[in-house]
Amino acid sequence: MVRGWRLFVAAIVLGAVGPASAVVAGDESFGIPQVRFINEQVSAGWADAGLEPAAEATDGEWCRRVHLDVIGRIPTGGELQAFLSDSSPAKKADLVARLLGDDYVDEYARNWMDVWTTVLIGRDADNDNVSRPGMRQWLRRAFSKNMPCDRFMEELVTATGSNTNKEGIDNFNGATNFLSGKMAEDGVQATAKTAQIFLGVQVQCTQCHNHPFNKGKQNQFWEMNAFFRQARALRRFEQTMDVQSIEMVDQDFAGEGGDPEAAEIYYELRNGLKKVAYPVFVDGTEISPDGYLPYKTEDGKEKGANRRRELARLIGGSPLFPKAIVNRMWAHFLGYGFTKPIDDLGEHNPPSHPELLDGLAERFREQSFDLKELVRWIVLSKPYALSSRVTAKNAKDDPTLGEKPKFSHFYLRQMRAEDLYESLLTATEADQSRAGEAASKKKDEWLRQFIIAFGTDEGDDATTFNGSIAQVLMMFNGDIVKVATGTGKGGFLDRVAAGGGKNSAKIDALYLAALARKPSAKEVAAANKLMQDRKGDAIGALQDIWWAVLNSNEFIINH
Amino acid sequence: MFTTPHDISRRHFMSHLAGAAALAAPATAFTNSILANAADMKKRHKSAILLWMGGGPSTMDIWDLKPGSATGGPFKQISTSADGVAICEHMPLMAKQMHHMSIVRSMSTREADHMRGRYYMHTGYVPNPNVEHPSYGAVIAHELAEQVPDLEIPPFVSVGSGSVGPGFLGMSWAPFVVDSNGNVRNLDVGIDPVRMSQRLEMLATIEKKFIGEKRGGVAEDHAKVLDKTVRLMTSKQMEAFKVAKEPKEVLEKYGIGERGASGFARGCLMARRLVEAGVPFVEVDLGGWDNHDGIFPTLADRKLPELDRAMSGLVADLADRGLLDDTAIVWMGEFSRTPNINGNGGRDHWARSWSVVVGGGGFKRGVVVGETSSDGKEVVSEPYSSQDLMASVLKSLGISLETTFTAKNGRPMKIANSGKVIKELFA
Incomplete structure (x- = not known):
């Protein structure tokens, strides 16, 4: 069985050999210079470290991972077969183009909406000043039209309007949800998160003191914080006095020293002394200390400043901005970023591949911050195509041991809870218009079981969907898996069972749907034993096999 | 509603997943x-x-x-x-x-x-x-x-x-x-325990194959946690919760x-x-x-x-x-x-x-x-x-x-x- 399958794959590969393969061999970068740049840089790292990269992943593995990472779910049986039977040397580039194109625009937007909802507002749904549906609505639209990343940042950082899309609200702007829940205590969280996410700068430790082991000084936090002092999160009430929505506005800031034209703020040193701060960007660029929003004087002079707009302009021009985005995206696809944590690019935390990070960041800027292009470069790169099977020649490249990643093999990682949810729907072909907000709410309810809040003012949270016992119990006995393994009429298993043909073909179908491969000889033997155990109850046996496949490490681990 | 088996069938149940447990590499890299004194410990655990x-x-x-x-x-x-x-x-x-x-x-x-x-x-x-x-x-x-x-x-x-x-x-x-x-969610197996153990045997086969392909510790950890989960599901000690x-x-x-x-x-x-x-x-x-x-x-x-x-x-x-x-x-x-x-x-x-x-x-x-x-x-x-x-x-x-x-x-x-x-x- 195994041999037959391998031959089948070999035949496909051989089919590509010949004139076409010369193209592949000559140019492993699909004619894309940015891909070539990645390949050269990563390969140089292998040579320096004396590593030989792993073999290429099988087509099935690659197809599975690219679906998971780009659109947040495993491929359907049909998508997999289409890829496996495609003999064009450009088939990977073609598949990526499809996943980034119009056919998948809804699923692409849903996946990146999920990813960025967690980045921007966390997983915990309990902050009254945040509307998850509002955030999602905005993100879905942003990713649907592939909004350039600088514009994306600018709209989030400068957002004004109401955070909730409700009847009677005429100035809804979902982007406000990034900051609407972070404005307490003079916007301490707004300052910290904006710096982390869009600059890879960790200023939050310097809120109270100079950083113990990097150059961060306490003034840096408050100078960044000063950019948020015109911003206000106002509660808008309905007649019943329930909070209807939060409205983000910018207002003139009078300053704490009594002079609005030099609107200063004060912060306290650990020895109790007070110091003064004005808006100064992390690179030392100062803006006008004027606390008034822009206006014209009687003699026509432009005065005042919109501090959040100034901040967005400075972030957009900073070399740290594309680096922060590139590092986050690289980590999404390769399992590790160039730095750990990915949102700390400080000098005390040197990246694994500094030239690659800088070079990709430059190219991303040159490409007008087009996220889909960045995705294309990364998923068509050589390191992304490698097998997760480790060899003696690259076993020492193991970031779990504290080594800097060299990307000489694909690092295993668990699917995110969102990926699992979508993948189960896909595997069971329960796949009906699930891009809407109603579907997102249903998914939220299911995700809630894994969320742990830490009970601090910062709203930190974590997930137990991390390979824990709770997760295994959910996969063993939980409702979502009960539904996925249901034998009801017209359901997935019923259709496989009714599909005719030999049992072996049905078992193959289950394996392909979940694992993008056919079963090994041993697995066929184990499956046949279940067929005997169920004594002629064919669909019962398929149910058992399907349960086992969905519960396996191979299913839940992106490999 | 707790339908996992105890006692006799439990032993049977456990024996079937022993395969998955044995998959795990030597459990520790630890000195x-x-x-x-073992006898002392049995009575008095810290x-x-x-x-x-x-x-x-x-x-x-x-x-x-x-x-x-x-x-x-x-x-x-x-x-x-x-x-x-x-x-x-x-x-x-x-x-x-x-x-x-x-x-x-x-x-x-x-x-x-x-x-x-x-x-x-x-x-x-x-x-x-x-x-x-x-x-x-x-x-x-x-x-x-x-x-x-x-x-x-x-x-x-x-x-x-x-x-x-x-x-x-x-x-x-x-x-x-x-x-x-x-409350521990999702404890109820909901199917016949013998059938569950047969499923686990199939699962162990898949786990083992993937681990055997040497893809890193994440795969082995999954098998270890599976094993712990099965032990927990079948345990009377869950009463402690x-x-x-x-x-x-x-x-x-x-x-x-x-x-x-x-x-x-x-x-x-x-x-x-x-x-x-x-x-x-x-x-x-x-x-x-x-x-x-x-x-x-x-x-x-x-x-x-x-x-x-x-x-x-x-x-x-x-x-x-x-x-x-x-x-x-x-x-x-x-x-x-x-x-x-x-x-x-x-x-x-x-x-x-x-x-x-x-x-x-x-x-x-x-x-x-x-x-x-x-x-x-x-x-x-x-x-x-x-x-x-x-x-x-x-x-x-x-x-x-x-x-x-x-x-x-x-x-x-x-x-x-x-x-x-x-x-x-x-x-």
């Missing part, structure tokens, strides 16, 4: 220097309970008051059952239990960010991008699991909180997180059943039940200490009564049952709060001088260790760190401080980050 105060409680309003000082706040102190030890007036029930506990008033740390402080106080290490360190629960569970070979439920249970993970010890030492009602089964008088001890009784009270009682069942480490979370605004009414009206009732119930219950000598208790948060009271009537983050409380186990009891200045801003005796505290807790459980972890890359790491034992905590 363990505990040499203890455990620890961490009462984790998420958000950073103001210890100068609870355990180290500065009445009359400008920073002291409005609370008065009261004497306790321990000679010469005074604590906050809003802790009257704990005041009667202080002969079982000791206060360390000379903690001095540097991490005043929630995430960093939580990590540091749980592991004894500051966050390091290149290695994830195991937390108290993982270390102690790993070290003490041998004492309880018949334990079928996880050796590290976290009630109501995520704790900090197992780091390089691997997911099989991760906290098992339950809510304070002891059912707090409601306790008699009324015990529930009352913890304040459960009264108005305003909190999840923390149930968590404390569950901790006692789990310790009785042999679980080496239980962490119970009480959040809500991040009091940047209006700290004094919050403490006096809500947080301290909640803490006082449940914590005193736990200490008394353990003592009454003769469990206290084998159960170390640690009370701490990620840091404390500023002696200066801010403009909103709150206190901000402060790590330089603060208190933790320990008791039970092999600790000396009823004493105060260390001292802070009259305004609470400085430690004026020898300062102690997270790693010193951790070393002391391990010592109180009889865990050797010579134990060395060998991270898989061969780099040796001393247990508790080579912290020094706080001598005053031992007779």
